[in-house]
Amino acid sequence: MTMKTSTRQVNGVTVVDLSGRITLGEGSVVLRDTVRDLLTKGNKKILLNLGQVNYIDSSGIGELVSAFTTVRNQGGDLKLLNLTKKVHDLLQITKLYTVFDVRDDEAGAVKSFN
Amino acid sequence: MSVKRVSYTLDSTLETVNSAEETATRIATEAGFGDEDITRIAMAVREAAVNAVLHGNAYDPGKKVILAFERTAVDLVITIRDQGRGLDMSKIPDPLAPENLLKTSGRGIFIIRSFMDEVEIHPSQAGTEIKLTKHVHGSDVDGKEASQ
Numbered sequence: 001m002t003m004k005t006s007t008r009q010v011n012g013v014t015v016v017d018l019s020g021r022i023t024l025g026e027g028s029v030v031l032r033d034t035v036r037d038l039l040t041k042g043n044k045k046i047l048l049n050l051g052q053v054n055y056i057d058s059s060g061i062g063e064l065v066s067a068f069t070t071v072r073n074q075g076g077d078l079k080l081l082n083l084t085k086k087v088h089d090l091l092q093i094t095k096l097y098t099v100f101d102v103r104d105d106e107a108g109a110v111k112s113f114n
Numbered sequence: 115m116s117v118k119r120v121s122y123t124l125d126s127t128l129e130t131v132n133s134a135e136e137t138a139t140r141i142a143t144e145a146g147f148g149d150e151d152i153t154r155i156a157m158a159v160r161e162a163a164v165n166a167v168l169h170g171n172a173y174d175p176g177k178k179v180i181l182a183f184e185r186t187a188v189d190l191v192i193t194i195r196d197q198g199r200g201l202d203m204s205k206i207p208d209p210l211a212p213e214n215l216l217k218t219s220g221r222g223i224f225i226i227r228s229f230m231d232e233v234e235i236h237p238s239q240a241g242t243e244i245k246l247t248k249h250v251h252g253s254d255v256d257g258k259e260a261s262q
Contacts (some may be wrong), residue, residue, distance in 0.1 A: 024164055025128050040156055062218035069216055093228050095210050
């Protein structure tokens with residue numbers, strides 16, 4: 001299953017709803033292009049909703065890290081929302097769970113940007 | 115239980131990575147592993163296949179990836195071999211070191227080691243072979259079936 005994304009604005013925060021797999025190849029490229037496009041348009045508060053992402057590999061993790069540092073370097077912030085168990089476990093063992101700001105409540109996550 | 119072995123010779127493409135993962139899922143399922151172990155085995159095989167295709171063979175169409183599964187009474191043993199220049203183990207960073215946490219690569223081997231019971235990596239000038247072992251549920255590491 002390829003990855004799909006859709007974006008919506010919620011109180012000045014861009015929520016990106018992702019579904020599918022973030023893996024080497026198409027999934028990672030889609031995520032990279034999506035974040036790059038948002039930054040180009042000046043959207044620097046980004047909340048990645050991973051609730052429908054059922055699989056991520058090391059390349060996908062690398063892409064999440066890249067998105068995080070790219071947004072931060074441009075003065076913005078990127079947070080993660082609704083991790084599935086598989087993604088949660090992978091971020092735990094790679095010690096990235098404490099690097100990312102991970103949320104499980106969208107309204108609270110949106111508020112946390114301000 | 116008799117030993118069952120199957121091997122595949124695959125091209126150095128992204129399709130091989132997906133195919134290796136799918137095959138690992140099928141064989142781990144047939145071997146009777148639970149869902150979590152199946153996911154972990156498949157992900158370890160995927161990561162090893164990524165290493166073989168990208169870092170080993172560097173997408174060279176003249177080089178192949180050899181993927182083999184061997185099911186014994188106590189283990190599922192998977193070997194992935196490439197025909198690259200051999201992995202330089204000294205260049206594999208610790209992805210958990212604070213200075214490496216925000217690196218965008220270098221987590222594949224770590225994930226493999228985290229998800230499998232035993233991992234052996236044999237680099238040579240003819241390529242790298244990585245051997246992944248998962249003990250079959252209900253068996254101990256000495257090879258005796260725990261249920262007997």
